Amino acid sequence: MNGPTHLVAAVEHALRAPSVHNTQPWRWRITDDAVQLHADWNRHLVATDPQRRDLILSCGAALHHLLVALAAHGVSARVDRLPDAEDSGHLATVTVGPGTDPADAALFPAIPRRRTDRRRMSDRPLPAEHVRELTESARRAGAVLVPVSGESMRDRLAAALSEGAHRQEYEPGYVAELQLWTRRYTAARDGVPATSIAPAPVGAVRATPLRRFPRGQLRQPRLRPGRGTVEDAAEILVVATPGDDVVDQLRAGEATSAVLLTATRLGLATTPLSQGVEIDETRRAIQQKVLHVPEHPQLLIRVGWPASTADEIPATPRRDLHSVLLPQ
Ligand SMILES: Cc1cc2nc3c(=O)[nH]c(=O)nc-3n(C[C@H](O)[C@H](O)[C@H](O)COP(=O)(O)O)c2cc1C
Numbered sequence: 001m002n003g004p005t006h007l008v009a010a011v012e013h014a015l016r017a018p019s020v021h022n023t024q025p026w027r028w029r030i031t032d033d034a035v036q037l038h039a040d041w042n043r044h045l046v047a048t049d050p051q052r053r054d055l056i057l058s059c060g061a062a063l064h065h066l067l068v069a070l071a072a073h074g075v076s077a078r079v080d081r082l083p084d085a086e087d088s089g090h091l092a093t094v095t096v097g098p099g100t101d102p103a104d105a106a107l108f109p110a111i112p113r114r115r116t117d118r119r120r121m122s123d124r125p126l127p128a129e130h131v132r133e134l135t136e137s138a139r140r141a142g143a144v145l146v147p148v149s150g151e152s153m154r155d156r157l158a159a160a161l162s163e164g165a166h167r168q169e170y171e172p173g174y175v176a177e178l179q180l181w182t183r184r185y186t187a188a189r190d191g192v193p194a195t196s197i198a199p200a201p202v203g204a205v206r207a208t209p210l211r212r213f214p215r216g217q218l219r220q221p222r223l224r225p226g227r228g229t230v231e232d233a234a235e236i237l238v239v240a241t242p243g244d245d246v247v248d249q250l251r252a253g254e255a256t257s258a259v260l261l262t263a264t265r266l267g268l269a270t271t272p273l274s275q276g277v278e279i280d281e282t283r284r285a286i287q288q289k290v291l292h293v294p295e296h297p298q299l300l301i302r303v304g305w306p307a308s309t310a311d312e313i314p315a316t317p318r319r320d321l322h323s324v325l326l327p328q
Contacts, residue, residue: 003030003031003032004032004033006070006073006075007030008321009073010035010066010069010073011030011066011321011325013066013069013108013111014066015065015318015321016111016114016318017061017062017064017065018058018061018116018257018260019054019061019062020049020054020058021177021178021181021182021191021192022181022191022316023045023055023181024040024058024190024318025039025041025043025044025059026038026058026059027039027040027324027325028324028325029325029326029327029328030325033095034093034094034095034096035066035093035094035096036090036094036326037063037090037092037093037094038090038091039056041055043055045181046177047171047173047176047177048174048177048178048278049274049278050278051280053249053274053298054274056091056246056249056253057249057253057274057299059091059250060250060252060253060254060256060257061253061257062257063094063250063254063257064141064257064261065261066094067079067101067104068104068105068107068108068111068257069111070094071100071102071104071105072105072108073100074100074105075096076096076098076099076100076101077095077096078094078095078096079092079093080092080093080094081247081251082250088246091246091250092250103140106265107261109265110262112315114260114261115196115313116196116270116271116313117306117310118197118210118218119198119220119307119310120220120230121232121234121269121304121305122304122305122306122307122308124233126233126234126268126305130263130266130268133266134259134263135237137261137262141254141258142241142254142255143239143240143241143254143255144240144242144293144295145239145240145255145259145301146238146240146291146295146297147236148290148291149235153290153291156289156290157209157236157276157286158207158209159207160276160282160290161282163285164275164276164279164281164285165211167281167282168278169212178214179214182194182213189317189323190317190318191317192213192316193314194215194216194218195314196313196316197213197217197218198216198220199220202220202230203230204231205231206231209236209273209276209300209302210271210273210302211273211275218313221307221308221309221310221311224308224309233305234303234304235303235304236273236300236301236302236303237259237300238291238297238298238299238300238301239255239256239259239298239300239301240252240287240295240296240297240298241295241298242294242296244296248298249298252298252299253298256298256301259301260301263301263303267305267306268303268304268306269303269304269305270302270303271301272299272300273299273300273301274300276297276300277297277298277300283297
């Protein structure tokens, strides 16, 4: 493999980043002292993600995973976002130097452990200090994290999400993309495997904020004896940014990775949820009628304690490094 070994190793860790439908819409170029991140427009979900927001967010998450892996190798990084005015697909160049960021390095062990968990979570509430820590991790990465708190805000969000989901399911191409990326051939190294998708929990009363996927094989955790309700105490936190250009979206992706890895380090389960931001009207409704904030919502993150009876979720596949490397 070309390039210094610590840069090659860091990119390999970056490939573990989450991405919309596990499309992994990125390409990388490794030089002697820098790593370039490029968007792979061929992997854009045109019907699901018309504004390419999910694609840029996914690349931002991979960029943050790269920075965490470099920090763990004792390397500091300077990031130039959109460094080439003539190439909008060249999203970032990361140049390495001496020194390291201990806060980023501390997140490194969470990279292989993180999973998207779409199952019912525990009814144990999320401690306020954990929410503060997640908020701080998003802030360090350049975004704000807005909690959806209180019954009325939660109800308004649920209404906006279910209206948006309904609208999107009638969008030409949306269901086809969902089928394509959840029904990959057996040896596929991308897409969402059935072993990562759980059937809806039986007996749920509240509307689910989750995207509806085709039938999956992941078991819902058993309810403990004496527990009559399937409602959990998972909370929704919204990653938002002051502006809404590509750099804002890239930073939102970095902040998403920071929140997911911090949550994993704290033992929490997470689900990134993008359906509400893929439709313009829904995204605006979430900003203006649910959150009442000036910042632009970029992604919702569901966070909670995993249920005590939950099985391990298998890791989703990734394409090999050589499939995503650009020539030097
Ligand atoms: C920008 C973005 C949007 C996503 N949207 C959703 C979503 O709406 N619903 C969902 O269940 N998962 C969503 N995911 C999670 C991906 O499906 C998941 O990261 C991918 O399948 C890889 O699995 P892993 O996270 O377990 O490694 C999203 C992830 C990203 C980065």
